[in-house]
Amino acid sequence: MASASPAHAAVPWVLHVDMDQFIAAVEILRHPELAGVPLVVGGRGDPTERAVVSTASYEAREFGVRSGMPLKVAVRRCPEAVFLPVDAPAYEAASARVMETLRGMPGAVVEVLGWDEAFVGVTTSDPVAYAQSIRAAVLEATDLHCSVGVGDTKVRAKIATDFGKPRGVYVLTRDNWFEVMGDRPTIALWGVGSKISQRLASHGYQTVRDLASADEATLVAEFGPSMGPHYGRLGRGVSSATVDDTPWIARAHGRETTYQTNLVEPDEVAEAIRSLAGQVVEDLRREGRACQRVFLKVRFAPFFTTNRVRKLGEPTFDPQVIATTALDLLTGLADDRPIRLLGVRAEMVPPEGGYVDPRTSGRGGPSARSAGTGGGTEDVTP
DNA sequence: TCTGGGGTCCTAGGACCC
DNA sequence: TCTGGGGTCCTAGGACCC
CATH class of the missing domain: 3.40.1170.60 (MutS, DNA mismatch repair protein, domain I)
Structure with a gap:
């Protein structure tokens, strides 16, 4: 197995395609x-x-x-x-053309991440040439330029793309991970934001290299038995390498609005919530799945945001029920504080057979671990 | 300097049941 | 009178991404 691994062996790669601006x-x-x-x-x-x-x-x-x-x-x-x-409709149309082009590439498995980016899984002996062929095909089909990151895990491919921009290709694997990323701050990692990077820094973990060799028990104590080890793996560039093209099924739909002038009158607050609930129900009807939990999001001026949730006794499409529940969640929170933003979100009843996609959105946490073997067990040392 | 709108996932802890 | 351990469901709240 570990014998001469020729440079031309066809092996699985993760490519991350990201449109330029x-x-x-x-x-x-x-x-x-x-x-x-x-x-x-x-x-x-x-x-x-x-x-x-x-x-x-x-x-x-x-x-x-x-x-x-x-x-x-x-x-x-x-x-x-x-x-x-x-x-939005114009960008969705352009996005659809991009994704169709990717799906037309030979041997490609395409996992869409957003309007303008996707993972492409492919087994090839020359991933850089394949990446360049993707760039050419997308440009030919859409007149739009993209960049491609090549990696041996999703995290590495995703981060590699930034180094390829614009109109380029960059390869990031276990071989050059620490050379490229070791001295960068942890916030450069996909899935580490400002809060987590600050908490890591409080334990002395400033750089990707620090995090990669962080004490496991310290991470578990700070972030829990699931997220703690997950962050340690991120520091080593280790994540799933499985690209999954199962169509995404939404868990929830929501609408939120920032008001140009803050809401203060109870009447205008109630009317705003009714309006949002009505829009959410349109999405639910389009999907054919009822609301089973109502989320209320409130941003008070100047900038404090909070959320409340309530499970409904019976799933419903009734905008009145959703609006009344949302208003009820607001009582006791408002205290006459001016409101900048209101959001109403409806978690939908799962589809027949439940959610089947074995992956997760990939960024939030380590849950892809439950997808089993996808290359996520690989390890490297700094 | 002033902070959108669309999402997903994770953790902690209380309530309740056996 | 003082009191277990395990499991599930629910809410509050936080964090991240595009």
Whole structure:
């Protein structure tokens, strides 16, 4: 088995395909005059409103504009930028063409992660050439550019893509993991955000290398028996390597709105919740699955967010029941505090036979471990 | 500087039953 | 009177990703 492993052996690889400035690129396709100018897509396209940047073109990024940044900040950093509203149906159509192209690649198993990215599993002796053929095929079919990360696990492939951008390919495996990632902060890992990175730092684990050799008992004490070891594995780049094309089945649908002016009157709060509940029910009816649990999300001004949940006695499609439940969850929380945002989410009754997808969304936690062997048992030392 | 809207998953702890 | 251990269901709350 461990004999001469020739460079040309066909073995399984994980590729991560990520479109370059996807939303901006789609807009430039239908507005060619915007090519080369700073472009910001977000909200309703009005930078005086409460909304954030969905995507900034590379030209806008040179001014420091980033995804997730408030439009008000973006316009201050780049006053000459063109601002466009989000047009979800247009991006969904472009996304569908991209994913169909990926599914047409020989031997490819495609696991969609979002509008503009997917894992591609393939067994090949030359993953870089395969990645370049993906880039060419996507460009041919859609006029859109992408970058491809090549890895021996999902985490490595996902992170590799960033090093390939734009319009490139990058390989990240156990062989160069510590060379490339070892000195970077833990927040550079997929699945480690600001809170977890701070908690890791409080134990002296600042870098990916620190985390990779972290004391297991310390991680378990801090994060629990499941998440603790999971973070240790992330530090080593170890994760599932199984790409799964089972279609995703949604667990829940929700609607939330940030109000341009804070809500203060009980009447307007009740009306807002009724409106959100009505929109959620449209999604439920389209799906044909009733609501069994109601989630209420509230963001009070200036910026405190909280959630409440209640299971219903009987599953329902009735917007009145959902709205009444959501309002009930709000009582005792509000205390006359001004409300910036309200969200109503409905967890749906599982489909016939339950949820079958063996993978998880992949980012949240270690639950892919229950998918069994997918290469997640591999280990390396820093 | 001012922070969207769509999601998923994990942990802790209380209530309840056997 | 003082009191087990295990299991399941539920809610609260936190964290992350695109």
